[in-house]
Amino acid sequence: MSQGTDIEQLLTEHAPMLARIAANHEVNLAVREELLQEISVAVWHGLARFRGEASVKTYIARIAHNRCVDHVVREQRHYHPLDTDAPVEQAPETFVSESEHVRMDLHAAMLRLSLGFRQVIGMQLEGFTQSEIAQVLGISEAAVAQRSSRARKQLEQWL
Amino acid sequence: MDPKLTQWQQQYQQQTPAVDVAALVAHAQRQQRKEHGLALLDVFAGLAVSLFCLIALVFLAQSWQEQVLYAGLAPIPIGFGLWAYRLRKRHWQQQALDVSHATALKRQQLYNQCRYWQVSAWGVGLLWAGLALTALIVTLGHGDVHPWAVSLAVNAVVLAFTVGRYRVVKARLPLKLKALDGIQSDADP
Structure with missing residues (x-):
């Protein structure tokens, strides 16, 4: 896939899905933001090498889940899947x-x-x-x- | 699809966290360029140091010992630079594997990361030893030792950082491997 506009459009289109995947792996808001940024960079690298071996959405989800697994390994010391007391993002006003x-x-x-x-x-x-x-x-x-x-x-x- | 799943799906989509898409895309673009730049910097820095060694070999070496030393040192930096670049590219490609496969490879990457810093520590250590040997030869030959001493001091800082980083990575390796084991068993209860 060509660099630039195409990747930018795909990332824009799938950003909400990436945000949800990040939210499923990190409850802390600030850390989640960083995770989402990391995922986006990985997706950008990945899309530059995309050869149509799967649907774009599946391919992007695969990269995102891999980054999340990396994140869980890296943050293992702070990672508590049952810690539901941690702050969860407030729903938007609307x-x-x-x-x-x-x-x-x-x-x-x-x-x-x-x-x-x-x-x-x-x-x-x-x-x-x-x-x-x-x-x-x-x-x-x-x-x-x-x-x-x-x-x-x-x-x-x-x- | 059954109604329960449809209801959950609607709730799930509605709870999408607020995200500044434009800022996210801009960050990804910037970071991707930066990472590519860093990968190329590894190669060019290695190339520059290797070229310096070759120049020193041809124009600066005053004895056969120095010539052997520069000839031995010359391939190390560029070799290291190319190896590091290849490692980065492989890492980017592996991000697109399926999760199960990637988790298995993650284990290998953790070992690679440890080896990266180990090789770096050895590479920088060899360069420092080479510099030290040259400084010694120059001193024995009553040459100007000052520039060599400065190089030795600067490289000692780089060496200390590299060795320190290697020791930290090595110490954390068992914990991270244990975490991977935990994730795999967590995924298949």
Whole structure:
């Protein structure tokens, strides 16, 4: 893929998804911002080498998840997946409504999931198919289905 | 798709964190250029030092010992620069692998990172030793030792930093490997 405008457009288009993936791996706002920046740089490097071996969205998600795994390894000393007391970003003003409480619960519940479950359910909520999730995570579709089913059961319990 | 998942999907999309996309894109572009620049700097810095060694070999060496010394030192900096560049490029390519494969490679990268600093420490140490030997030869030959002493002092700082960094990376390696093990077992309960 050519450098410049194309990459800029793709990064702009997928920035909200990248922000959600970062939010699924880091609860601290300031650190999450840094993580998002790191992901964006990695995506830029990656898109410059993109040869159409998968859909662009899948390719970008793969890079983002890899950066997040790197982040979790690096921040292992401070990483507590069950630390739901950590500050979670306030919903923007326009989204404050009667359903806000439920949405915050969904995010908090997702953060309580183990990383393997969180990755699968997060990608399902992004609209990826089982086959695409299997491609991103490098696991079989059967494993995706199994993790998804278990993750959903846990979420339903907590919500 | 079942209604429950659809409902969660809507909630999930709505809770997207606020993001300044323009600033993010600008940062990514700037950082990507910077990282490419640093990668090239590794190569050019190595090339410059190797060229200096060759110039010294041809024009400055006053004895066969000095010639052997410069000839031995010349390939080290450029070799190191090219090796570091290749390592960076491979790292960028590996970012696009699937997570399972990348996690396995991450383990290798942690070892590589440790080896990078180990090789750096040895490379800088060899250069420093070469400089020290040259300074000794110059001193014994009653030449002007001052410029060599300055070079030795500057390189000693670089050497101390490199060795220090290597020791830190080496000390953290077991903890990071343990974290990777943790992630893998976490992903497959």
